[in-house]
Amino acid sequence: MAKKVTLDAMIQREDFAVSDENFELELIRDFPISNLAPGSHILKMLRKPDFQRETNQWTPEQLVTFIASFLDNEVIPSIILWKSPSYIFVIDGGHRLSALRAWMEDDYGDRAISTDFYKGEISDEQKATAKRVRQLVEQRVGRYTTLAGLVGSKDNADSVSIVRAGRLATRPLNLQWVQGSAATAETSFFKINSQGTPLDDVEELLIRHRRKPIAIGARAILRAGTGHQYWSAFSEKVRKQIEVAAEELNVLLFQPEASPPLRTLDVPLGGAVSPVDAHALLIEYLSITGSSSSNPESLESQDDDEKGEKVVVLLRRAREVTSRITGNSAGSLGLHPAVYFYNERGKYNRFLFLGLASVFAAAIRNGNSELFRRFTDARSGIEKFLVDNKNILGLALQNTSKAQRVPRMQSLFSFLIQEFYLHKRIPSLNHALSEVGFRGKLLDLGEQVANGAFSDDVKSQLFISEALKCSLKCPLCDGYLIPSRSVSFDHKKRKREGGKGDLSNAQMTHPFCNTGYKS
Structure with missing residues (x-):
C-alpha cells in the first residue's frame, strides 16, 4: 500500500466554534501562490477548521502530480473558503494549499515547520515518505527555489522550466466563498466531502464527535500529545x-x-x-x-x-x-x-x-x-x-x-x-x-506462490x-x-534470605512474575 504524505503542519487548525457577530466581508478574488510565502498576511490568517480531516491523504505521486498540474496550467478545482471575524477558513482545498506550501518550504512532513508542529515526534515512516516526495519533486518538477530563481532570468535552463517558472508569479488558484454562518460553513464541508474523495468512516466519526473524550484521547495518543491541540480549550x-x-x-x-x-x-x-x-x-x-x-x-x-x-x-x-x-x-x-x-x-x-x-x-x-x-x-x-x-x-x-x-x-x-x-x-x-x-x-490451504521469489x-x-x-x-x-x-x-x-547480588544469583523475569507472582 502506498504511504501517504503528512502535511498537517502546513496550515494551522483552529476551533470552528467562533462567534457569528457581524463583520465586513473583504473577500479576495483569487489566490496567488505568494499568499503562502513566509510573512504573508493571508497565510497568517489562513486556518483549517477543527472538523477538517488530517492532511495526510495524498501519496507522493499524487502530491507531485498536483504541483506539476499547477505549473502546467492544467485545470484545478476551486479553493473554497469561509471568513470569520479573525480567520480565513479552508472549507475545501486544504490538501492543495498544503501541498503548495510544502513545496515552497521543502517540508513534506520532516523539516522545520513539521518538526516544530510535532515537537520532534516524527515517525520513521513519515520521514521515509517525505524523502520519497523530495526525490519525485527533483525528477519531475524541480525545487521551488530552483524555479523561483529562474523567474525573469536569461539562464540557459530548459524551456519547460522557464515556462513553469513564469507561472509562479502569474497563475492564481480560483476561489469560491461560503456565505453565511459557521453552521452553514460546516454543513457545506460535509456536503462537499460526500463527493469526490469521501471521508473515511473513521475520519468522519472523529470529525463529527471531535469534542468527545474518546476522539480527543485517540488523536492525542496517536501524535504523542503533539500536532493540533484538540484539547487547547482546557486548563x-x-x-x-x-x-x-x-x-x-x-x-x-x-x-x-x-x-x-x-x-x-x-x-x-x-x-x-x-x-x-x-x-x-x-x-x-x-x-x-x-x-x-x-x-x-x-x-x-x-x-x-x-x-x-x-x-x-x-x-x-x-x-x-x-x-x-x-x-x-x-x-x-x-x-x-x-x-x-x-x-x-x-x-x-x-x-x-x-x-x-x-x-x-x-x-x-x-x-x-x-x-x-x-x-x-x-x-x-x-x-x-x-x-x-x-x-x-x-x-x-x-x-x-x-x-x-x-x-x-x-x-x-x-x-x-x-x-x-x-x-x-x-x-x-x-x-x-x-x-x-x-x-x-x-x-489452512497455505499461500499460493506465483513465482520463485520470496x-x-x-x-x-x-x-x-x-x-x-x-x-x-x-x-x-x-x-x-x-x-x-x-x-x-x-x-x-x-x-532477605541472604541472596547475593552476583551473577550466579541473577535472573531475568517478567516484572509481575518477580513482584507479584513469585511472592
Whole structure:
C-alpha cells in the first residue's frame, strides 16, 4: 500500500466554534501562490477548521502530480473558503494549499515547520515518505527555489522550466466563498466531502464527535500529545496531564516502528501508526479500557467534554490496562507482541489485542487481581496455543462478523485461562473454538506462490519462526521475554534470605512474575 504524505503542519487548525457577530466581508478574488510565502498576511490568517480531516491523504505521486498540474496550467478545482471575524477558513482545498506550501518550504512532513508542529515526534515512516516526495519533486518538477530563481532570468535552463517558472508569479488558484454562518460553513464541508474523495468512516466519526473524550484521547495518543491541540480549550493543568499521558501511551503502543519484512521481534503493541488504522484501534481500545461497565462505551454515546476531565480519566484507565500488558511497572506481564498480537506472517491482528485487553480491563474494573495470577499459571500453554494456531485463528476471525470478533477473542482468552485453572491444561484448538462459538471446520490451504521469489510475508514468517526458537523465556512462568520492553532483574535467592547480588544469583523475569507472582 502506498504511504501517504503528512502535511498537517502546513496550515494551522483552529476551533470552528467562533462567534457569528457581524463583520465586513473583504473577500479576495483569487489566490496567488505568494499568499503562502513566509510573512504573508493571508497565510497568517489562513486556518483549517477543527472538523477538517488530517492532511495526510495524498501519496507522493499524487502530491507531485498536483504541483506539476499547477505549473502546467492544467485545470484545478476551486479553493473554497469561509471568513470569520479573525480567520480565513479552508472549507475545501486544504490538501492543495498544503501541498503548495510544502513545496515552497521543502517540508513534506520532516523539516522545520513539521518538526516544530510535532515537537520532534516524527515517525520513521513519515520521514521515509517525505524523502520519497523530495526525490519525485527533483525528477519531475524541480525545487521551488530552483524555479523561483529562474523567474525573469536569461539562464540557459530548459524551456519547460522557464515556462513553469513564469507561472509562479502569474497563475492564481480560483476561489469560491461560503456565505453565511459557521453552521452553514460546516454543513457545506460535509456536503462537499460526500463527493469526490469521501471521508473515511473513521475520519468522519472523529470529525463529527471531535469534542468527545474518546476522539480527543485517540488523536492525542496517536501524535504523542503533539500536532493540533484538540484539547487547547482546557486548563493548563489538564492540557499537561493529557499530553504527558498521551506521549507515554504512544511509546507503549506504537514504538518502536517496524516495517516488512520483519527483522526484529520488537514490534509495536498497537501495530502501525497509519492514521486511519491506528485511530480505529484507539477508538475501540479507549472504548474498552475507559468503560466503567462490562459494555464498552461507544464514541457516539459520549457527551462532549467541556473541561477535559473525562479525557484525563479515559487516558488514566487506558494507562492502567496498557501497563499490565507491557512496560516495566511492577504489575506488567510483559507480553511479547509478536507472540500475542501478530500472525505467523508478521501481520498485526487488532482483534487479538483488543480481545485480551477486554479481559484485563474487566479484571481491573472488578478488582479481580487473581486473574493475573491465573493468567501467569496458564501463560506458557496459552503462548504455545497461539504460536501453533495463529493461521487457523486468523481464518476463524475472517469467517466471523466484525461486531463479534473482539467478543470472540475475549471469550477465547477467558476460556483458556479458566480451563488451565480447572484442569491444568490448555484444550485442543477445536475444543477451544467450539466453546467460544466458532462453528464448522477450518482448513489452512497455505499461500499460493506465483513465482520463485520470496515475498515479504515468507521472509517475515521465516524470521519469526526462527527467532522464537532462541528467544529468552522467563524462568518463573516459562513465558516469552522481550527485555527491550519489559524485564525485571530477580534474585534467585531473595536478599532477605541472604541472596547475593552476583551473577550466579541473577535472573531475568517478567516484572509481575518477580513482584507479584513469585511472592
